[in-house]
Amino acid sequence: MDERGHLRSTVFVEGRHNEQERSMAITDANPDSFTRMDESTEQQWQVIGERTRANQGRVADRLLMLLESLADISDGFITDQLTHCLQTATMAEKAGADPEMVFASLMHDVGKAISVPNHGAISAEMIKPYVRDDVYRTILNHQDFQGRHYYQHFGAPTDLRDQFRDESWFALCEQFTDDWDQQAFDPQAETFPLEHFEPLIREITAQARF
Numbered sequence: 553m554d555e556r557g558h559l560r561s562t563v564f565v566e567g568r569h570n571e572q573e574r575s576m577a578i579t580d581a582n583p584d585s586f587t588r589m590d591e592s593t594e595q596q597w598q599v600i601g602e603r604t605r606a607n608q609g610r611v612a613d614r615l616l617m618l619l620e621s622l623a624d625i626s627d628g629f630i631t632d633q634l635t636h637c638l639q640t641a642t643m644a645e646k647a648g649a650d651p652e653m654v655f656a657s658l659m660h661d662v663g664k665a666i667s668v669p670n671h672g673a674i675s676a677e678m679i680k681p682y683v684r685d686d687v688y689r690t691i692l693n694h695q696d697f698q699g700r701h702y703y704q705h706f707g708a709p710t711d712l713r714d715q716f717r718d719e720s721w722f723a724l725c726e727q728f729t730d731d732w733d734q735q736a737f738d739p740q741a742e743t744f745p746l747e748h749f750e751p752l753i754r755e756i757t758a759q760a761r762f
């Protein structure tokens with residue numbers, strides 16, 4: 553974790569991020585860069601590549617920011633969505649899940665910060681460069697697995713998971729949805745705070761590996 557990344561995250565936690573983020577964006581602009589891509593040079597792209605790599609810590613900052621925003625979303629559930637995500641990740645960690653799966657459990661509903669109907673796909677694409685394929689597929693398809701637990705209330709099929717029965721990640725997705733995700737709506741259950749998971753978020757998103 554670099555010092556700036558830590559500072560920026562702390563600022564996000566305290567809800568005073570706008571001024572600092574804006575000033576960083578301005579100082580990061582390159583006045584010598586192109587105004588249209590078909591006039592760009594290799595040297596300009598080298599600068600962009602270096603800056604992009606140097607700013608990789610922004611990924612963790614933004615994920616933390618989006619997770620924090622889930623505290624505002626309850627939509628009739630007994631817990632807010634941040635608590636639900638933290639509780640799901642807590643269950644995964646206590647069950648001995650590997651770091652990528654704990655990270656994915658934390659992030660599985662972060663897409664709800666943007667759009668509930670397609671939140672699984674949004675969440676999955678956000679973590680895709682940082683987790684192995686079976687973890688990505690688990691988050692991408694978790695709603696179809698969750699259907700077993702409540703789709704009857706909507707007159708929808710509860711067996712949507714069966715289409716994936718031959719997939720390598722089927723058992724992992726069953727464990728995730730049945731043992732952790734669908735049970736993580738208990739205000740009394742142990743729930744590690746977001747700060748507990750921040751080092752994991754920073755470590756896993758430190759570079760794209762997939």
Ligand SMILES: [Fe+2]
Binds near residue numbers: 661671672694695
């Ligand atoms: Fe979900």
Ligand SMILES: [Fe+2]
Binds near residue numbers: 636640733734
């Ligand atoms: Fe969930």
